[in-house]
Amino acid sequence: MSRAAQAVILLLLGGAVLKASLTDLHLRYVKEGLRPFLLLAGAVLVLTALFTLWYDHRPRRSPSTPQPTPPPEPGPLAAPDPFAGADPFSMPDSRAVPDSRAVPDSRAVPDFRAVPDFRAVPDFRAVPDFRAVPDSRAVPDSRAVPDRLAAADHLPAPDRLSPRSPSSPSPDISDLSGMGELRHADGASDGPDDHAHHEPRVGWLLLLPVIGLLLVAPPALGSFTADQSGTLPAAAESDYGPLPEGDPVPVGLLDYASRSIYDDGRSLAGRRLELTGFLSIGPDGGPMLARIVVSCCAADGRPIKVGLRGGPVIDVPGGTWVRVTGRHSTQRAKDPVNQADIAYLEVEQWQPITPPKQQYE
């Protein structure tokens, strides 16, 4: 997958995330609180795509092209250091390349004095290797060489000059050298070995969430989950305050179930209540009102169910959203799936409604 293709996929993904978070679509999948982060993440994805395209297509100054033979890459501890010496003058650009900078720095700078200590510890032998050669693919190679100096010597200079060579250290060296080579060592332009390593083919999978968000846009969890999972055990609270004013007063399903089961409906007594949810079929075949409770995203969604009894016959199919007005009932049932208590509501009237914007509780 070339960088341009990756950029397009990132653009699509970022666009899909932005679209979902700007519309109500994201409410089907996550909590509303995530929205600012989604907007930010979508913007970063779009920016990444734009920067990738921009850096890819902008005309290149190529100051390192005239450089006929790249200076040999000495081991970090090797003494004569043509790279560090000549570098600032002859290839000004490569100074800006972070990795190539890191090399001269680390050579001259105190932090490398730490290396002998590190090496005293058996496992730590790996660390200098990592540092000397940013690319991990070199690690097995360099481990095979007992000493670090040897490891650095072992990186063959000719490789740099023949970037099509499939041998693995070549991109590493390019990493450390000037820009001209780097264009060379780019996966998109190199041999099959580099190709496989440079271009995350797994990135194609990112098309799936794009399809999911832009083309399919699956609905919020509903009656299938309600049928498959047991009702959420109502949470016991120490103190159930009085319900707010209003007649009928709107109550959430989870709140209703908790007040009914743990407070014996004391705070519900004598009030007309309004519950909203979708219809589901109860253990006894009777109608139940259900809603999915989501704490983070739909993957952790669990249903809360309230049984309905009495009132006008409910003759709409399961999954239909309804608003039910009624009074507290002392009837109880057990959810067959997880043996949790289900509270009941004595229905006075009900009406089908359009699904609310926020379908989760």
Add this chain to the structure above:
Amino acid sequence: MTLLKDPPAGTERRGIGSVEVLAAVLILLVIFRGPLSGVVSGPRLQTWTTVFVSVLVQAVPFLVFGVLLSAVIAVFVPSSFWARALPRRPALAVPAASLAGVVLPGCECGSVPVAGSLIRRGVTPAAALAFLLAAPAINPIVLTATAVAFPGNPEMVLARAVASLAVAVLMGWLWLRLGRADWIRLPHRPHHDGASKGEAFWSAVRHDVVHAGGFLVLGAAAAATINVVVPESWLQTLASYPILSILALAVLAVLLSICSEADAFVAASLSQFSLTSRLVFLVVGPMVDLKLIAMQTGILGRAFAARFAPATFALAVLAGTLTGLVLL
């Protein structure tokens, strides 16, 4: 000069290749949009799609911020910083890195690329791995969520922190003793081939999002499948056996792959299970799960993931159970 001229032409040739494929795929998708949404109509498949998309939507911000952090580490933080910031002795660097994970709020999706970046920058793998395990498990957000989810059991927060920290540190030390550097194979990151740090930064971000994101998609698909396929009634049966219930919830934590910010609420809702088994669920989940294994395979290599994930799982179950016996 000729040498340098050739490859860019190659770049274009191949680049247009995959862009063309992409364009064709997109056009086909738009044309067959109707039948496509028709396919996703059965309730089971629809639920699968919803869970799949929502795991990804939930994870995308954490993935993006984790990748940004890892790109900052890779491009702007010099290696010498880590040599100074972490104790020189690896055995001490491991607990130090674990504690750093406590401070940095991060999701597991973000911490994998960060750990990869740390290793690249010369941090001892053992310390980077301890950070990888500790960051998502015991950061302030996760501990707060746990406290909210278990209002009646504040000791759960302490138990979770202690057990997770223990696993992170022990895994780090275990890596020092047994780990081998050649198990870790970081994907070749596109050399910072630009003239500027800016270009290197965005190149790292692009590469890591595409790479880690691809594996995240794999993990999300697996988690959605488990979510839809495993009936809850199976769990009910398991809950009545004490030892089996611990193992069942540990395996469930791996399979469900819930974000560490949310898993406390799920654990709270599994009320038929003992507190200890739910603690194990909370300790295992942020350290080993399907999407993490997929991402570790992608970012740190298959040989690494094949050894690291089972070892972490075993240690997490053990530490969770012991902590549960003592504290709960």
